[in-house]
Amino acid sequence: MRVLVWNGPWDLTIGSREDPEPGPGDVLITVAATGICGSDVHGFTGENGRRKPGQVMGHETVGHVAAVGAGVEGLRPGDVVTVNPLIACGRCAACAAGAEQSCQDRRVIGVNAEIVSAFAETLLAPASNVMVLPETMPLEYGALVEPLSVGYHAARRGGCSAADAVLVVGGGPIGQACVLAARRSGATHVVVSEPNPHRRALAGSLGAVAVDPGSDGAVTDALGGRATLVLDAVGSTASIEAAAASSGFGARIVLVGMNAPRIDLPAYAVSTEERTLIGSFCYSAQDFRETAEWVGRAPGVLEHLVDGRVDMAGAAEAFTALAAGTSGKSKVLVFPHGLPAEVDGR
Template sequence: MRALVMKGNWQLEVEDLPVPEPAPGEILVRVIATGICGSDIHGFTGENGRRFPGQVMGHETVGRVGALGEDTAAHGLREGQLVTVNPVISCGDCEACAADAQQRCPSRRVIGVDPALRSAFAEAMTVPARNVVPLSEDLPVEYGALVEPLAVGYHAAVRGGCGEKDRVLVIGGGPIGQAAALAAVRLGAAAVAVSEPNPARRDLLERLGLTAVDPAAGKLADLVPQALGGRPTLTLDAVGATGTVSDALAVSDLGSRIVLVGMHSPRVDIPAYAVSTEERTVIGSFCYSANEFTETAQWVAETDLDLSALVEGRVDLSEAADSFTSLARGENPASKVLVYPHGTDDPALSPAAQEVSA
């Protein structure tokens, strides 16, 4: 089978690898499409140090069950079934797992991040059966690859305690910012606005029915209250840099919550007095629980929103390296690019089309 292998910083190559065999408790997933995540880009460039030579990345995926390993019957999966994959592999036995907080499991492994796991930028991958989430055949197939980033945004909003009285500011209108804003709407926030300097992304946000603010159009401390009808009570920082954290603290209301979900920088400086003397709360957010992932998959199937606007590029495996490079250099304005390991000619990839070369 073909897979996209990271050879080093700024280097990706398509290689022929053996088709993996599912171990007991595992499922072989024939990959239809996998989204290029911002964390993949930062790993590709070496910025975050969380991707490694020899690794097959990819964790925002949709596919079909290709083969069932032993001891998987209890999960009720069948060959050819449309599925997505929860990338967080947890032990299932610790206190965090028992509390449905698998993202905090001390021994967690994340598909697409752990270099020992051959992941979703490939024609096929093996995953634990308990991480496979079935999807309706009525769902637009591409939506399956959006579940993971949408679950990230949903968890961030939940971590911030988003509710009906909240005025929510999202900083950064990329895929995670879009997901966080949609999650705030999903949770019934009183008002939601997204600060985003890129005009193409602001247009996308408007198409999704969201209010977009251009931070270059004036002082953010003036623009945001105008858009929200008051200072934010909850800010979701989907960038994660010193500048955006400072902006969040400068514009938010006293006693507000700031959720850090973006991972642009491994370290940020925080103006401590803006936290302590004005009693703000800074909250970390990483991934999602198993229930939040499954609930998001259900929401994607039921929402009336046209989520197709979230996908702005489609490439096959041979074009993926160039897409990574153009996205990393800022030359490609696309918000979300999907990689189709089997090619883009048949996006539906019916069960009959699921063929992987050895």
């Protein structure tokens, strides 16, 4: 089968691997499309240090069941599916508590170098991580389940409710996921702070008020005061400072963005105003399952999220443009078997 191989920083080529065969408890999936995640881009440039040469990345995926291994029930060839890429041990205290993202023995499809992941024509995954989606749903939506689960988990970590004035810092794919998660959680007053005009427009189409943080007072004016909940989808010193400056006494600030491994914290703003800083990483199996069910209902707002599509031959160029900041795209999908006819005009 054909795969995309990361050879080192800024070097992505088409390669080949042996066709996988499902063992007991496994599901073989014919990949339809896989989204390029921000972590994939950081892996592509080599800046996060979490990828190894020769690795096949990719974890935001949708496809069809090709075959199942012995003992697999409830899945059959042809089913439309997505995959929860977080493979937990299922035995530890974290797993027993429904916090699979904290499992110390977890493996992540797309991150672990030994797993041939979703930028490939086929993907092998544990049956317990495979979620069936409705055939009536637009197929591309399945590749959105994973990033949307990240935003949903962040909103749940922050205790988001209809009573909150929510600020989302950053309007990229995770920021967009946070907007939709806040709306799913009942929040009606959601503001996004984003300097990129394309992403501001996209955030506005999702039901948020989108503002340019470079405009003095724009955030607090849009909020009509200060936020009670901030979802920081950037994760930098500047973004955490903005979160503190735009939130009120006792506000909760959820750090879900991972722009930098270390940031400077405005400690006085946290302590003297009794703000709560909350970490958020990935999602639990329940978060992923609930998000897959929501996406399966095909809410119309999802049609705005995918704004780029390439085949394998165009993947390297798409990665390069996203990493260099020359692309205006927000979510690009890679179609390993070629672009759908309605996209490429055939």
